[in-house]
Structures are given as structure tokens and as C-alpha cells.
Amino acid sequence: MQTFRTSAPPVAPPLTGGLADSVFDAASRAPGLPLIARRTDTDTWTRVSAIELRDEVVALAKGFVASGIQPGNRVAIMARTRYEWTVLSVALWAVGAEVVPIYPTSSRDQVQWILSDANCAGVVVEDEQGAMTVGSVCDGLPGLRHVWQLDDGSLEQLVERGSSVPEPTIDSLRRIVLPDSTAVIAYTSGTTGRPKGCALSHRGLASPCDTLLAGWRHTTAPQGVQPAVLAFLPFSHVYGLMIQGLCLRGGMLMAHEPDLREETLGADFLSFRPTFLYGVPSVFEKIYKNFLRRAQESGRGALFERAVRTAQDYALAVERHRLDRGNGPGFDLRLQHAFYEKTVYRRLRASLGGRVCGAVSGGSPLNRDLALFYSGIGILVHDGYGLTETCGGITAQPVGRMKFGTVGRPLPGVDLRVADDGEILVSGPSVFQGYINDELGTRTVLRDGWLATGDIGRVDSEGYLSITGRKKEIIVTSGGKSVAPAPLEELLRVHPLIHQAVVVGDNRPCVGALITLDPDFVQHWRRALFDQGDASGPGAREENALQQEVQRAVAAANSTVSRSESIRVFRILPEPFDVANGLLTPSMKLRRDAITRRYEVEIDAMYQSSRAARRSLSAIDESMSWDDADDVFRRVR
Known part of the structure; x- marks a missing residue:
């Protein structure tokens, strides 16, 4: 096997402490540098300087010490991407504790598994719903000593509790954190089983951030302008944590947005101007x-x-x-x-x-x-x-x-x-x-x-x-053809009408696809279709037009692969895959096994209809095979 490596751009200097040091160093080097933008109303953002952020971190860290959180203890954060997430994580790292991110949309069983598997000493939840979820599993978590709730004043109480802890205590704890100390227990998405807790060190988390900052930071803003980043991806995922690390370690202005709705993000782009x-x-x-x-x-x-x-x-x-x-x-x-x-x-x-x-x-x-x-x-x-x-x-x-x-x-x-x-x-x-x-x-x-x-x-x-x-996602048809589903799914999603796609075909005679539609674009497409003034029945007309649009998307995807790898049958589903129905992980990855189980009847019907169509054509031409019946299969819905 050949090994590939890159010699440029320059490698960043090695880490000498923990992740919290970046905030403390920035406060010493450039105390007035704005690091965070907090929304005060719909269109206004207030800037938090490096020294202000450090002071908030120290106050929370003192509260954690007063509550008995010690180096090596694990504390979960079960919240959306918001300002408090950043302050909490840096405060925990400052006292040598380990952060355990949990998606706030996680189920009761997932929360219980993670808190138990990581043996968390405390958990920070966002609201009453989160507190109720944790409360319902507390009996089986003897190591869990604290539950803090963001929207009921728990952080203020935590700060007040730590008011008597001397500030040098936090400095002493922070300085004994080593680069190879564990900083985060990040759980995998669990697409094929229970999530696994990945132990990530301070050095490991800092390394890609520092390397990218050394070689790529100048691409994030025009010369002389402080880079500004709107963080909306979940910090419960390692990608979100990496964005936070890039901003804090690179002196970028970071704003948080927990609401991923289109209209909210659109307004953020206009007001924050990343x-x-x-x-x-x-x-x-x-x-x-x-x-x-x-x-x-x-x-x-x-x-x-x-x-x-x-x-x-x-x-x-x-x-x-x-x-x-x-x-x-x-x-x-x-x-x-x-x-x-x-x-x-x-x-x-x-x-x-x-x-x-x-x-x-x-x-x-x-x-x-x-x-x-x-x-x-x-x-x-x-x-x-x-x-x-x-x-x-x-x-x-x-x-x-x-x-x-x-x-x-x-x-x-x-x-x-x-x-x-x-x-x-x-x-x-x-x-x-x-x-x-x-x-x-x-x-x-x-x-x-x-x-x-x-x-x-x-x-x-x-x-x-x-x-x-993904190696474990490779589909093998009954004819022995191996097909990677991701590239086909990616090509299908580019079509405006298509929201999601899952390619299937294990032990089937050909490759198929389950497709969901983008509700916003479908609504727009439907208005445009009926504005054409056709007097025919809207139901059948819309059905045929929609089928033709999806057929075109399938044909476009098929044009990039061999005939045996092409999608020959598809089904349009009435609802999207999402976290709520258990078909997406919290990090928005497809739960393929759950999807194929949920739609087993539809998948069977899809292939049976195709076989019936093929038999009908074969009666006319006995030489016809699965490969000859592409047009028939694409019409199946």
C-alpha cells in the first residue's frame, strides 16, 4: 500500500496545555478582541470580548469546583448550539473535566446509555423537557450527582455557589491539564448499533484546528478583516466542536444559532454577515x-x-x-x-x-x-x-x-x-x-x-x-454486483424536488431507491404547474408530472454509473426521514437498517411491480432481461 502525505502548508506549533488555554491566552494577549457575538434581538448582535469570555469561564469553573467536579470527572452537555455551550465546555476543560456531548433530540434510551456508559457526574440540559428525560433515567445512574438546567437559572446559581473559590485555584487546575489528557467523550452516530464513546484528547482536538489555521486562516476573510463565523451545526457532533475550536483558537468572531429553520438562518446571514x-x-x-x-x-x-x-x-x-x-x-x-x-x-x-x-x-x-x-x-x-x-x-x-x-x-x-x-x-x-x-x-x-x-x-x-x-453500506445485488449507494444518493439530492434518497438492492435483482421530496420546492413546483392553465384533472396531471421529474433525476444519476449499477426502480415516500421518526441519527445520517425495516412492504411491492411489468414485456419479447427493462422499472412508483 502506498502512503500519502502532504508537506505544505506549515505545521502549527505543538500544543503545550489544554483547550481552555486559548481563551485565557487571548484574554492576556488581546483582552478587547471580540470572540463571541450574542444576539440581543432579532437583528442586533452584542460582542463579547476575550476578557469578558474568560471572566465568565472562570466564574463557571469556580462553580463546578464548588460542586465537587474534579479533574477526570465527566459532565454531559445536552443542549443546542448556543453561547452557553461554549462557556460551559471551556469552563469544564479549565478544571480538567471531560465533556460528554449529547444531542438534545436524543431518546430516553440513548440518554440513559450515554450517561451510564460515560459514568457522568453531572449533566447540563437546556430546558424542562431535557430535565424530564434525564430525570426519568436517574434511578439507574448512581454516579450522576448534578443536573443543571439552562433556562431556570442554574448557571447563575452555579456562579453564585463558586463565588468563594479563589481564582488561583482555577489557574492551578488549568495548568496541570496535559495535551494528552482526555477532553471529550464523543459518541458515534450509532447508525448500526449502540453509539460508541470516542475518547478525544486536547491535543487531538487542537491538532486539525491549528493546522488549518496555520495554512488556511487567510482564506476565511479579506485581509485586515476579522473572520466571522455563524455556528449552527450541532456542537454535539465533532464537526461542530471543530468549528468552535477554530474560532476560539483562531481569534474568529463566532455567533451561535440553535434554530436551523430556513427563515431564521436567512435572517442571521443578513444581520450577522459572516x-x-x-x-x-x-x-x-x-x-x-x-x-x-x-x-x-x-x-x-x-x-x-x-x-x-x-x-x-x-x-x-x-x-x-x-x-x-x-x-x-x-x-x-x-x-x-x-x-x-x-x-x-x-x-x-x-x-x-x-x-x-x-x-x-x-x-x-x-x-x-x-x-x-x-x-x-x-x-x-x-x-x-x-x-x-x-x-x-x-x-x-x-x-x-x-x-x-x-x-x-x-x-x-x-x-x-x-x-x-x-x-x-x-x-x-x-x-x-x-x-x-x-x-x-x-x-x-x-x-x-x-x-x-x-x-x-x-x-x-x-x-x-x-x-x-462506507464499507458496511456496500450493496450486493442478487447478481453479485457491488454498489456504493452514497454517490447515487448525492446525485439524486441535487435535483430541486428531491430532499432525501436511500439506495437499496441487497439480494435484489437490481438497484432501487426510496425517495422523499423537498416540501418547500414541491409547493413552489405545484403552483408553477397549475399556473399553466391546464384544465385537466390536477391529481392525475400532478402525479404524472411529478413522476416524470423524478424519472429525469434518476436518469441523470444513472448516466454516471454502469448499467448494472443504475437505479432501475424507485418509490416516492409520503414523509421525510427525520430524527423524530428514528430514521436519521441526531447528526442527520441515514439509519439505513431502520429505513429498510420501516419500508419493507413498500420495497417488496416496488420490486414485485417491476417483475410483473417485466413479465408482461417478456411475453412480447422472450429475450428481454432485467437489463432491457429500464424504462419499465423507472415508471414504478
Whole structure:
């Protein structure tokens, strides 16, 4: 196996203490530097300086000491992404405690498992609902001594309780925290079983942040402007923790937004005006679909589509030039791009606050055409790769050498291999310490200093990594064909009408898909359809038109794979997969096993209908096989 590594940009200086030191160091170095923006009303943000943040951290840390929280104790935080999350986590790290993030949407059983498995001494919940969930499992948690509730004044009481603790006590505790001390017990998403607690050290969490800051920070804002980041991804996930770490360690202005509704985030973009975005592919897909929907509603749909094609063509020409494969955009293309810059692109950027100069997409690969679109309108979206067991990012796009459709190259200090079966193996300072209470699981994934990620990928001749799926998610049809579902699902989601897609086909004669629709775009699409004035029955007409649109999306996805890997049958489901119905993890990953169990009847019916259609055609042409019946299968619903 060949080992891939990157020599540039420069590696950050080694960590000498714990994660809390970044706040204390900033307060000493630049006490007036604003680190946090807190919303005071709908459109107004109040800035919290480094010295103010440090003082709040110290006051809470003293309260934890007064409550008996000691170095090595574990305290869970079960809350959405909000200001208190940051203050709490830094305060706990300052006294040497370990943070255990729990998604506030977690079920009673999940909360009980995590609090028990991690042996938490305390838990911070957001509201009464969270307190009731924890209260219902307390009898089985003899080690749990404290439950603090954010919206009932518990933090104020905690500060008051610690008022008699001398401040030097906190300094003494903070200074004995070592880089290799455990900082976080982050639980995996649990897509195929009970979540596992990953022990992440202060060094591990700081390493990717410091490396990215050393080589990429200058891309997050124009020269002379403090970078501003709107944190809306959950801090209960390692990606969210990484965003927090980047902001605190890099002196970026960070705002918190716990409400992920479209209208709330849209207002935040306009009022906070971030310079850089951190998101997941679904966020960038949704923003694009909103651009398209608004353009169509205003009668500028055709103009927008031409502008999209020009943006993608322009970005493709620029990419070829920076990779030494072409001369860059020609005169005509530059002229078209300049026209759309004045009429379309700057308006799109203005809807995001007008200051966004770049972004990072993580969690799963970003569609290449979508990345080209954003680059073409002036927002370069870097795609990266990481997982809980690596404390976040382990690859990134090299500055000035970005290659869309890949997740970049290994970060400096990270070694990467691809095993013979395609599994990605990594080694480096951010690899986790192991699963708590699970030595066998740890030995299974940590082999001779290499972490077996469970992801399947390939590295091209220039060292760029592409992710093709998860090893445990590979589908094997009854004909023996192995298919990675993720790339097909990604292509389907790009279509404006499609919200989610799950590819199925294990032990089936062909590949199929379960599809859910985007309710906002469906509503817009339905209005546009009926505005055409067709007098025929709306039910059948809408059904046929919708089927044809989804068929086009399936055909587009199929055009990228071989015939035997293509989607030959699909079913449109009446409701989305979400956390509430147990079909998504709290980190928004598909629970594939739960989905196939829930829709077992629909999947069976989908294939049975296809077989009946095939038999009907075979009666006409006895030579017809599954491969010949594509059109029949696509019509099944």
C-alpha cells in the first residue's frame, strides 16, 4: 500500500496545555478582541470580548469546583448550539473535566446509555423537557450527582455557589491539564448499533484546528478583516466542536444559532454577515434550491439557469488552469461571467450577507457540479473529510490547488493509505485514544498505529482523495454486483424536488431507491404547474408530472454509473426521514437498517411491480432481461 502525505502548508506549533488555554491566552494577549457575538434581538448582535469570555469561564469553573467536579470527572452537555455551550465546555476543560456531548433530540434510551456508559457526574440540559428525560433515567445512574438546567437559572446559581473559590485555584487546575489528557467523550452516530464513546484528547482536538489555521486562516476573510463565523451545526457532533475550536483558537468572531429553520438562518446571514461558512452538503444544496426557487417565482428562472451554467463553465476553466491543464476562461466566457456577476451573482451573495468569501463542506462529499456553481459565483467551497475518531478534519483542499469532487489531500502531519479492499486508513496526531469501555472495538479499528475508518475511497495520481462510500453500506445485488449507494444518493439530492434518497438492492435483482421530496420546492413546483392553465384533472396531471421529474433525476444519476449499477426502480415516500421518526441519527445520517425495516412492504411491492411489468414485456419479447427493462422499472412508483 502506498502512503500519502502532504508537506505544505506549515505545521502549527505543538500544543503545550489544554483547550481552555486559548481563551485565557487571548484574554492576556488581546483582552478587547471580540470572540463571541450574542444576539440581543432579532437583528442586533452584542460582542463579547476575550476578557469578558474568560471572566465568565472562570466564574463557571469556580462553580463546578464548588460542586465537587474534579479533574477526570465527566459532565454531559445536552443542549443546542448556543453561547452557553461554549462557556460551559471551556469552563469544564479549565478544571480538567471531560465533556460528554449529547444531542438534545436524543431518546430516553440513548440518554440513559450515554450517561451510564460515560459514568457522568453531572449533566447540563437546556430546558424542562431535557430535565424530564434525564430525570426519568436517574434511578439507574448512581454516579450522576448534578443536573443543571439552562433556562431556570442554574448557571447563575452555579456562579453564585463558586463565588468563594479563589481564582488561583482555577489557574492551578488549568495548568496541570496535559495535551494528552482526555477532553471529550464523543459518541458515534450509532447508525448500526449502540453509539460508541470516542475518547478525544486536547491535543487531538487542537491538532486539525491549528493546522488549518496555520495554512488556511487567510482564506476565511479579506485581509485586515476579522473572520466571522455563524455556528449552527450541532456542537454535539465533532464537526461542530471543530468549528468552535477554530474560532476560539483562531481569534474568529463566532455567533451561535440553535434554530436551523430556513427563515431564521436567512435572517442571521443578513444581520450577522459572516465572512465564512461551515456546513454540510445538505446546507449548500438547500441554499442552491432556494436561489432557484426565488428566481423562478420572480420570473427569472431561465436567466438563473443560464447564469448557473456560466458559473460552472467559468469555475471549470479556472480549475483546469490552476491544475495546469488549460489556459483559463476565454474572452467570451469572461464576458458572460461579468454580465451575470452584475445581474445575478452579487445578488446571490448579498442574500448571504454580502461578505461570504468562502466555505467548507464536511460530513459527506459535496457534489462536484454544486461546488463548481458556488465557485463560479464567488464563494469557493472547500470540501474536506474527517470523522469522530479523528477529532474532525484529516484532509483539506490545498490553497490554490483545489480539485472539486474530491476531499483534498491529507493535512500536514497526517498519513493516509487505501487498503486493497478500498478502505481508507489514517495515522496522525488527531486519531482518537480509543472507545471507552470497549477494548475489542478499539483493537478492531486501531491496527499498528493506523485507524481503519470504515470509509471506501481512492487517491488519484496527484494525491487527492475521493470518498465513494462506507464499507458496511456496500450493496450486493442478487447478481453479485457491488454498489456504493452514497454517490447515487448525492446525485439524486441535487435535483430541486428531491430532499432525501436511500439506495437499496441487497439480494435484489437490481438497484432501487426510496425517495422523499423537498416540501418547500414541491409547493413552489405545484403552483408553477397549475399556473399553466391546464384544465385537466390536477391529481392525475400532478402525479404524472411529478413522476416524470423524478424519472429525469434518476436518469441523470444513472448516466454516471454502469448499467448494472443504475437505479432501475424507485418509490416516492409520503414523509421525510427525520430524527423524530428514528430514521436519521441526531447528526442527520441515514439509519439505513431502520429505513429498510420501516419500508419493507413498500420495497417488496416496488420490486414485485417491476417483475410483473417485466413479465408482461417478456411475453412480447422472450429475450428481454432485467437489463432491457429500464424504462419499465423507472415508471414504478
